[in-house]
Amino acid sequence: MDKILIIEDDPKLRKYIKQYLQAYDFEVETVADFDQVLAKVEEYSPDLILLDINLPGFDGFYYLKVLRRKFHYPVIILSARSDEGEQIRGMEYGADDYVTKPFSMGVLAAKIHAVLRRANRRTEETSREFGEFKLLHDSMKLLYQNMAMELSKNEYRLMNCFMSNAGRIVSREQLLEALWDNQTFVDDNTLTVNITRIKKKLGEYGLQHVIMTKRGVGYVFDPQNR
Incomplete structure (x- = not known):
């Protein structure tokens, strides 16, 4: 079930949108305390945000x-400002769509479905996900609960291999093959150094044990081990 967060200061409209979307099997949460908007976003981790422009x-x-600096959630702007300049401004700031008030709830629901479909396609093309982990292919970042870890090229390749084999033993031979790019010689020591670096970065987030060593066999990536 997709999760929608509504950031709208009109209580009647907020309630109406929530009830309508719940009838379409969305899980819906709203922001009531506008001093805690970003905290609410981080706590709820929505699949899509409906964002009013005129907020207190x-x-x-x-x-x-x-x-846009902190998260990757799709955003649809809801606004009574219908002039072209405001709409362009919203899209340039990173909105996925712009809906002017008053609007049809059917149109809003259709736009939500369309934005979620696009977001899902982008996710499939540009990232790999497992549990609370998301590996971004284009920027070589590892996201955990929407906190970003910068990875080197080798660290990214190893995490990609671990996440594609999550819960299964990955041999050192498989990992060496993942690092090999026909340009740089990769030896066993290089592999050990890069795995140590990944474990150190994960440890900074309290995730010391998600990559476990199986002596004489290889490694297991298991996000349940904290």
Whole structure:
């Protein structure tokens, strides 16, 4: 079930959107305390955000810019500002769509479905996911609960191999093959050094044991081991 977070200051509209989307089998949460918008986003981890522009305190464009720096959730703007310049501004700041008020709930639901489909296709093409881990292929970053770890090229290749074989033993031969690129000689010591670096980075997030050594056999990536 897809999770939608509504950031809208009109309580009647907020309630109406929530009830409508719940009838379409979405899980829906709303923001009521606008001093805690970003904390709510981080806590709820939505699949999509509906973001009003006219909010108390900071406006929606401010939150959109902050969200784009910290998270990767799709965002649809809801706004009474219908002029072209505002719509262009929203898209340039990273919104996935812009819906002007008043709007048809049927149209909003259709746009939500379309944005989620695009987001799912992008995820399949540009990342690998397992549990709370997401490996971004284009930037070689590892996300854990939306916190980003920078990886080197070799660390990225090893994590890609581990995540594609999660829960299974991966031999050192398989890992050496993952590092080999026909340009750089990779020896057993290089492999050991890179695995040690990955474990150290994971350890900074309290994840010291997600990569376990099976002596004489290889390694197991298991996110359940913390």
